[in-house]
Amino acid sequence: MDVPAAENxxxxxxxxxxGVLVISLLVVVLDNTVLNVALRTIADPREGLGASQSQLxxxxxxxxxxxxxxxxxxxxxxxxxxxxxxxxxGLALFGIASLVSAYAQTAxxxxxxxxxxxxxxxxxxxxxxxxxxxxxxxxxRGRAIGVWAGAVGLGVAIGPIVGGLLLxxxxxxxxxxxxxxxxxxxxxxxxxxxxESRDPKPGRIDIVGVLLSIIGLTLLTxxxxxxxxxxxxxxxxxxxxxxxxxxxxxxVLYERRIKFPSLDVKLFGIREFSASVGAIGLVxxxxxxxxxxxxxxxxxxxxxxxxxxxxxxxxxxxAQMVFAPRSAAMVKRFGPKLVSTVGLLLVAAGLAGxxxxxxxTPIWVVGALFFLMGVGMANVMPxxxxxxxxxxxxxxxxxxxxxxxxxxxxGGALGVAALGAVISSYYRDGVTTATAGLPDxxxxxxxxxxxxxxxxxEQAGPAGQALIQSANDAFITAMHYASIGSxxxxxxxxxxxxxxxxxxRPANAPAPTNAEGLAENQGVELxxx
Numbered sequence: 001m002d003v004p005a006a007e008n009x010x011x012x013x014x015x016x017x018x019g020v021l022v023i024s025l026l027v028v029v030l031d032n033t034v035l036n037v038a039l040r041t042i043a044d045p046r047e048g049l050g051a052s053q054s055q056l057x058x059x060x061x062x063x064x065x066x067x068x069x070x071x072x073x074x075x076x077x078x079x080x081x082x083x084x085x086x087x088x089x090g091l092a093l094f095g096i097a098s099l100v101s102a103y104a105q106t107a108x109x110x111x112x113x114x115x116x117x118x119x120x121x122x123x124x125x126x127x128x129x130x131x132x133x134x135x136x137x138x139x140x141r142g143r144a145i146g147v148w149a150g151a152v153g154l155g156v157a158i159g160p161i162v163g164g165l166l167l168x169x170x171x172x173x174x175x176x177x178x179x180x181x182x183x184x185x186x187x188x189x190x191x192x193x194x195x196e197s198r199d200p201k202p203g204r205i206d207i208v209g210v211l212l213s214i215i216g217l218t219l220l221t222x223x224x225x226x227x228x229x230x231x232x233x234x235x236x237x238x239x240x241x242x243x244x245x246x247x248x249x250x251x252v253l254y255e256r257r258i259k260f261p262s263l264d265v266k267l268f269g270i271r272e273f274s275a276s277v278g279a280i281g282l283v284x285x286x287x288x289x290x291x292x293x294x295x296x297x298x299x300x301x302x303x304x305x306x307x308x309x310x311x312x313x314x315x316x317x318x319a320q321m322v323f324a325p326r327s328a329a330m331v332k333r334f335g336p337k338l339v340s341t342v343g344l345l346l347v348a349a350g351l352a353g354x355x356x357x358x359x360x361t362p363i364w365v366v367g368a369l370f371f372l373m374g375v376g377m378a379n380v381m382p383x384x385x386x387x388x389x390x391x392x393x394x395x396x397x398x399x400x401x402x403x404x405x406x407x408x409x410x411g412g413a414l415g416v417a418a419l420g421a422v423i424s425s426y427y428r429d430g431v432t433t434a435t436a437g438l439p440d441x442x443x444x445x446x447x448x449x450x451x452x453x454x455x456x457x458e459q460a461g462p463a464g465q466a467l468i469q470s471a472n473d474a475f476i477t478a479m480h481y482a483s484i485g486s487x488x489x490x491x492x493x494x495x496x497x498x499x500x501x502x503x504x505r506p507a508n509a510p511a512p513t514n515a516e517g518l519a520e521n522q523g524v525e526l527x528x529x
Contacts, residue, residue, distance in 0.1 A: 075402025090123025
């Protein structure tokens with residue numbers, strides 16, 4: 001039965017506020033993918049900065065490292081200081097850093113500017129979700145989170161398209177400069193429309209817990225990055241990961257002992273909360289790893305340019321936009337268990353389809369696989385995120401948002417690193433024979449990656465075509481093994497959802513409550529703009 005409008009506890013401007021939050025979110029998520037298509041240009045000494053391979057990697061990783069390391073802390077600060085001010089400061093930092101990135105004169109300047117962008121993004125991402133939790137009535141929140149999740153998927157998918165369009169008409173810095181007017185408009189709209197909200201009773205700040213979370217998450221992200229680039233057998237990778245586990249274990253033990261923890265770790269004892277966190281981490285592990293190898297397949301094996309290969313992600317974006325906002329109605333009808341499980345099975349089916357993709361597969365098949373993955377993720381992210389947010393009262397929404405976003409970022413980074421390592425291993429094995437007669441330096445470059453093999457082939461004259469064919473065959477074989485791995489993790493996510501997520505709530509059941517039995521309608525301090 002529909003609840004009368006008079007009983008709706010949401011903010012009167014909530015849907016306009018959601019539009020502002022989507023704009024703020026899009027600019028951050030889009031920029032996380034738009035850089036990928038500009039890497040070749042930035043590496044060019046004439047048209048770009050002449051960045052080395054290591055500098056290109058850190059132009060991406062400096063953003064990821066700061067972003068993932070500070071997400072949790074930013075969520076805590078948003079609850080304490082105010083979500084609107086945190087979002088505004090985050091957008092301003094992101095805009096300033098984008099301007100500096102666009103006009104960077106050296107690769108090192110770009111790396112540091114990207115790190116500052118990561119700091120701004122870390123403040124923006126959890127603030128958007130926690131504001132949604134505060135301005136929407138619990139009965140509408142699932143639909144609003146569906147729109148939010150659709151915006152995340154849209155940003156991931158259209159980033160390469162936007163980057164390709166800009167690079168065809170402007171210089172490499174345009175992929176960053178475009179953020180500035182969007183940020184200016186976003187800040188103005190946030191200050192005009194979004195009400196301030198914060199935790200009215202935050203308690204003492206948990207300085208030790210915050211510091212431990214920053215150190216532990218930064219070490220974990222760095223270890224994953226190093227493992228993906230140099231192999232997890234290297235001391236820099238496994239040593240850092242061991243240190244991160246030790247620090248995060250200390251964080252958990254410390255949080256269990258103090259009166260005002262930054263994260264109540266007992267939440268993970270709640271089946272719905274921990275299962276939702278697990279499902280999000282697993283689906284992003286699988287999907288982001290697949291998008292990583294699909295980009296190489298499209299641009300090298302199939303020979304598509306940045307714009308054309310980016311356009312093939314459009315079906316993923318369309319599926320997100322169409323199905324994510326409708327997921328709340330699906331959950332209401334069938335329950336989060338069935339919707340999330342089916343969604344994860346669709347993601348697994350889309351990933352398994354890559355086992356049958358070869359060098360001459362009709363390109364519409366690739367588009368169909370992306371669409372299938374998009375439909376699946378559109379029915380996983382909203383109910384899982386809603387489940388996480390519903391466990392906490394509104395005034396603690398920043399913590400719930402931070403947990404959700406952190407696990408997504410870490411899961412995606414782990415997926416790229418782990419599946420990237422699988423591809424590297426099988427690719428090297430497959431191309432060894434074809435590179436045996438090359439000089440040592442050229443052989444090392446060709447065996448490192450399919451991009452390296454293409455570079456060596458360009459210098460090899462007529463003999464280069466045979467090397468390209470061998471590299472393509474080796475990469476496709478490696479891609480098939482990686483798709484097996486990504487499919488397994490998606491299936492693990494489906495198993496988690498099927499066992500631990502709750503089923504359909506009875507029609508006459510009361511509104512959902514948090515873990516402590518507090519009503520979801522519990523108010524927060526709202527200060528009108």
